[in-house]
Amino acid sequence: MPDDVLWGYEHFINPSLARTYRFMGLDHAEVTGEGALVVDDEGQSYLDLAGGYGVFAQGYRHPRIIAAAHQQLDQMPLSSRVLVSPPQVALAERLASLTPGDLTYxxxxxxxxEAVEAALKIARGSTGRRTIVATTGAFHGKTYGALSVSGRELYQAPFLPLVPDIRHVPYGDLTALAREMSEEVAAVIVEPIQGEGGIVVPPDEYLPGVRALCDQFGAAMIADEVQTGMGHTGWLFAVEYSQVVPDLLCLAKALGGGVMPIGAVVGRPWVWRIFDENPLIHTSTFGGNPLAARVALEALNVTVEERLPERARELGDWLISELRALRERYPEVLASVRGRGLMIGLEFHQAGFAGMVMAELFQRHILAVYTLNNERVIRLLPPLVVERAQLEEALMAFDQSLAAVNAVKDELA
Ligand SMILES: Cc1ncc(COP(=O)(O)O)c(C=O)c1O
Structure with a gap:
């Protein structure tokens, strides 16, 4: 069956992607999943340390989330968009109560x-300004606006010209940001921890400093929590660690509970004035549909009630220290281990080392992937329901994989 599936990728989806899967030995087809495990067509289980790139915070097929989906599916999956829709309101209310400060709408x-596109439009529209300041290494998505504020040329070059009036400054650098600030700046967009940039944790004063500069110049602060949101960092929203309230908070990925696609941007009242004159100034046919909204509400409730952020913090502190101990053992392979909670990056001395560790881990039935804007970093974003015993097994697999790379590092270099 995997050969058929890869053949299908080759002929009907993306031939080059099919070659990449083959080259990496990823020739097994997924069939189902449960908790932190994905199961292939031969019944073999894999521990998913990549967590679907952050989608499966609550695990695969969480029973409560699946039940909510079934119930809404039987009742009303999509909205007429003419009558008002209760699940959308229930989700918005819950987000208003769980997000910090006066994030309301x-x-x-x-x-x-799409959440990033909406945030950029809301920021420009509500300030009447054009300039957006973004950071190098950032990843915000691949539609035009989000691509324009992302910070890697590789993904931009074939598609020029991008959205104008975007400036990039180094991530984590408040002095550089201050130099770009003026009364022409509509917004500063940042990830609280850069995900695809290589799990880059900024200095503690960074987010409060971004907030202060936005306040000083009347610009909107956009926190892109598409990857950091929903508990992975040890907080439901990563901005809570810094006690910062952004003007716009973008969510997606794990908001859908590993069951439905959904994105959201939550905003403070002053930026929502963009909708005053024309409530339909920005819309989406499927946005906030009842099925996705009901599932997202359950995903939020599960995340809070099962104390998944706290679990991420505890397991993460322990896992990071264990991985750092491995770095001591293989210092010529593994350069650094960093992160917060269960959002962890392992930086290798060379991209080839990261690639080989990924392949070695896969042989040991562990899924881990590198970050899009930094191929030297393997990122761990496991489901937060992962068991400590599963992580202990993963550590053994890491040890063996690092040893294998260590043995051939001179040939790989
Ligand atoms: C921080 C951040 N923003 C935006 C996106 C784009 O999300 P999507 O792939 O759902 O469009 C991602 C995806 O990885 C992300 O990590």
Missing amino acids: SFFCNSGT
Whole structure:
């Protein structure tokens, strides 16, 4: 069966992607999943340390989330968009109560990139300004606006020209940001921890500093929590660690509970004035549909009631220290281990080392992937329901994989 599936990728989806899967030995087809495990067509289980790139915070097929989906599916999956829709309101209310400060209003869409598009439009529209300041290494998505504020040329070059009036400054650098600030700046967009940039944790004063500069110049602060949101960092929203309230908070990925695609941008009242004159100034046909909204509400409730952020913090502190101990054993392979909670990056001295560790882990039935804007970093974003015993097994697999790379590192270099 995997050969058929790869053949299908080759002929009907993306031939080059099919070659990449083959090259990496990823020739097994997924069939189902449960908790932190994915199961293939031969019944073999894999521990998913990549967590679907952050989608499966609550695990695969969480029973409560699946039940909510079934119930809404039987009742009313999509909205007439003429009558008002109760599940959308219930989700928006819950987001208003769980997000920090006076983040109050929600706009719903279907993905992370759409949440970023909405935030950029709301920021420009509500300030009447054009300039957006973003950071190098950032990843915000691949539609035009989100791509324009992302910070890697590789994904931009074939598609020029991008959205104008975007400036990039180094991530984590408040002095550089201050130099770009003026009364022409509509917004500063940042990830609280850069995900695809290589799990880059900024200095503690960074987010409060971004907030202060936005306040000083009347710009909106956009926190892109598409990857950091929903508990992975040890907080429901990563901005809580810094006690910062952004003007716009973007969510997607794990908001859908590993069951439905959904994106959201939550905003403070002053930016929502963009909708005053025309409530339909920005819309999405499927955004906030009842099925996705009901599932997202259950995903939020599960995350809070099962104390998944706290679990991420405890397991993460322990896992990071164990991985750092491995770094001591293989210092010529593994350069650093960093992160917060269960959002962890392992930086290798060379991209080839990261690639080989991924392949070695896969042989040991562990899924881990590198970050899009930094191929030297393997990122761990496991389901937060992962068992400590599963992580202990993963550590053994890491040890063996690092040893294998260590043995051939001179040939790989
Ligand atoms: C921080 C961040 N923003 C936006 C996106 C884009 O999300 P999507 O792929 O759902 O469009 C991602 C995806 O990885 C992300 O990590």
